[in-house]
Amino acid sequence: MYALSSELRTMLLYALLMILLLGIAAVIARTPPTSAVLAAFGIAILVVSFVSTEIALYVLIFSMLLSPEIGLGGASDTGGMDTKREVAIRIDDLLRLVELLEGLRDGGAERKRS
Numbered sequence: 001m002y003a004l005s006s007e008l009r010t011m012l013l014y015a016l017l018m019i020l021l022l023g024i025a026a027v028i029a030r031t032p033p034t035s036a037v038l039a040a041f042g043i044a045i046l047v048v049s050f051v052s053t054e055i056a057l058y059v060l061i062f063s064m065l066l067s068p069e070i071g072l073g074g075a076s077d078t079g080g081m082d083t084k085r086e087v088a089i090r091i092d093d094l095l096r097l098v099e100l101l102e103g104l105r106d107g108g109a110e111r112k113r114s
Helices: 006-030 033-051 053-066 091-113
Strands: 069-072 087-090
Touching: 033 053, 033 091, 053 091, 087 091
Parallel strands: none
Antiparallel strands: 069 087
16 A cells, blocks of 8 residues: 655645635535525534534524524425424524534544543
8 A cells, every 4th residue: 555645645635625615616606695605604603513512502592592494395285384294494403413413523532532
């Protein structure tokens, strides 16, 4: 197996990062400005929530108060949610997933240290 030098690894990392950033820039250029700003804000909240458990809990409480429901599935009739058999996902459900992943990461890091 060939071992890569540290300079070559660094250059490959920069090249991959550049390709990723160019792809993100192409997607952002095709979207409306408000969508791009909202997506960046959402990604920033997810990153901050993943880094700090305390901030994630504050964001979760705030999102539980204000988050709209996103209806998925269901029939096309005009009944309520119970007659459509629709699934409702809210923003705080997605944040709970982030908190679960953060807890698993912290548990793995703690186990590795001991």
